[in-house]
Amino acid sequence: MSASSFITGLLALLLLYPATVGLVQISNGLSGPESGQGFPDNCEGKEYKCARIAPDSHRSNGEMELRFNNTSVDQVLATFDLWVDEQPRTIEETRLIDESSVDIHVVIHTQFLSYADDLYVHIECNGDDAVVWLHSSSRFGVSDLGVNPNRILDIHSSLISVQHAGTPCS
Known part of the structure; x- marks a missing residue:
């Protein structure tokens, strides 16, 4: 193998990576969920690339919800915001706040090719x-x-590691 063919091959590889990342970014932009879509109903059609703790739970610990006794939406939201701040390549797309609930959509990009994963969080009051x-989901x-189930369990661990109780939900 001559030096010139080695350099040519190396240059091809160096150009291939940015081109691939560019195509992934274009695909991410074209394939994103519609604005204002809200919290997804289920993982239908994404059986191996989705996880949820919600009604119709999927690829998680089987819980239908996380419940924090005598805790406000703001307390849970503050803990979630800290988790988001610790995650690299994470962009908050939407945050809808009404009287007693919050819906958030966050996009998390993978490390090497920057594929987009969507994270949805719904926080609401149920009594106190x-x-x-x-x-x-990817x-x-x-x-x-296994990225999405691990992400769900990581958020779950982060939320339950903080003592929230003391302020009834309102």
């Missing part, structure tokens, strides 16, 4: 308790290689 639903591919 705050109730949380989580949904994480936009592309056949499988998420």
Whole structure:
């Protein structure tokens, strides 16, 4: 193998990566959920690239909701915001706040090719308790290689590690 063919091959690889990332970014932009879509109903059609703790739970610990006794939406939201701040390549797309609930859509980009994953969080009051639903799904591919269930469990761990109680939900 001559030096010139080695350099040519190396240059081809160096140009291939940015071109691939560019195509992924275009695909991410074209395939994103519609604005204002709201919290997804289920993981239908995304069986191996979706996980949720919500009604119709999927690929998580089987919980239908996370319930925080005598806790306000703001307390849970502050903990979630800290989790988001710690995540690299994460962009908050929407945050809808009404009288007693919050819906958030966050896009998390993978490390190497920057594929987009969608994370939805719904927090609402149920009596004095705050109730949380989580949904994480990949936009592309056949499988998420366990990323979405791990993300859901990571958020779950983060939320339950903080002592929230003391302010009734309102």
